[in-house]
Amino acid sequence: MFFAYLVYKKSWIGLIGLLLLLTNALILFDAGIRVEPYSIIYLNGVFLTICVVFFSWRYKKETSYYKSLLTLFNDLRDDWFESIPSPYSRFPDRILYTLLQTIYEYEQNKRREDHSSQQMDHNDLTSWVHEMKTPLTAMKIIIDAHHSNELAQRLNAPWLRMHLLIDRQLYISRLANLDSDLLPEKQKVENLIREEVRKLSTWCMEKNISIDLKGNIASTVYTDKKWCGFVIRQLLTNAIKYSPTDGNIFIHIGLHENESVILTIKDEGPGIQAHDLPRIFDKGFTGENGRVQHSATGMGLYLAKKISVKLHIRLEVASVASEGTSIQMIFSSDNPFERMRRSLL
Template sequence: MKEAQLVENDFIASWIHEIKTPLTAMKLIMATRQSDPDIRKMETEWLRIHLLVDRQLYMTRLPALESDYVLEQVSVQRLAAEEVRELAAWCMEKNLAVSIEGNDATVVTDRKWCRFIIRQLLTNAIKYSPTGTSLTFRTNVTEQENVFLDLIDEGPGIQPHDLPRIFDKGFTGGNGRIHNASTGLGLYLAHTVAAKIGITLQVHSIQPQGTTMRMTFTDSNAFETVRRGQADNIPL
């Protein structure tokens, strides 16, 4: 069964890489006709397909995350800004104003996987935010040198009885059933990756005042501590 699963994962990864080629070609064609309003609408739909394919690729990599893990010092606000640029077409389609507030901070984390977490949170916020509202990234540093990155939306909020289950695999909740747009995977994957790379995810929501998703970066990275300890014990 394990061997069959590995074969299936290799097949899915191969399919994803193959489909990225026509997607890239489509992107280049659309870039030459930005003045056409129909092309701009197609760009938003292209972005949704791209996000689904990209998420599937990360899902195939998730079991081997430990071997695809590179720590570096990165700016939290820069990570958020990079994801905002990636999803700009979708934000413009819904007329969402996106701002980044607070004092910037540097954390030690894996840039690629951390951006994946932010992307899942941002995708979720855009999906459920009403047209013409705003999204806010806010950073803060505590006295214990823990770094917070909050994503605040003005959506419908999450029902109290749904809050304990939002990170469960396949759970769509009341909003997902109403909008029929949820797979129950985005927040589950974000939470799973966060736990693996030493980031804590929390949610605060009061209906109908919106939702705040908080990423907490601790002052030290547990994975890096273990890795260094193992390296120190390797005989020369």
């Protein structure tokens, strides 16, 4: 910074050098002034020493405020202006401080406006989703009331897909407040699975897909029923979507040596290409299979992963092209929910 400061003060340095040169020329060439050569050297030495000391002092004084700003901006936060020290001088520190204050106030006003706009959009979308659920519920009542009507029963599968999409949108709108919406309780894994399978049974019957549930069905976990059920629903939805007609979906509940419950969902679909595996949890990523299935949005696994992190559930995927996909939900026995439960016992 010192070199930059000297470059910034180059006009001052040039002026001082010019004045020193003129002084030396006057002493040497003016016949009325007689000075010994050693005295001229001494005079120049004193003059240059004073200049160096002066510039060092001014450098420290003029750059101290800027150094404090640079230190602050290396760790920039939302409340950065509150950490800015008061200006040391009226000029130019006060002007810079006023400029930063104006920028900060503009940024805060803009952020509040954007937040207000996003909140309005969020509320409108949430309201629309709730309004859509009312006619959907009415449609389901009508469909269920006409069991003998073949046309009405054929609407079951399209109705389920619409219901799943709208329900997923409702969960997306609640995602920002997920932490405050969690209600962890002791849950039986088998009950969580059976409830989600029952919701998707119409789709399974349409594709004639059988679901085989095995393993330690008495296993229990400490988690939030609603959000954990949503994660299972997303994994089952993917399994059903990519399973062939007359296919099978295998669900296994295992217990690891460290008492972690492992829920495995395996389908007989086309599998996931090796180059797609690292990106399947990215938002909006559909992969090669998703391009074949034009209904894929790339949101299901993204939401499942995001919610699983909040629930302290680890998701692991194994897949071989043309041999199906296996997804594991690993419920750790050493997560904050479980520790909280044990502390209350």
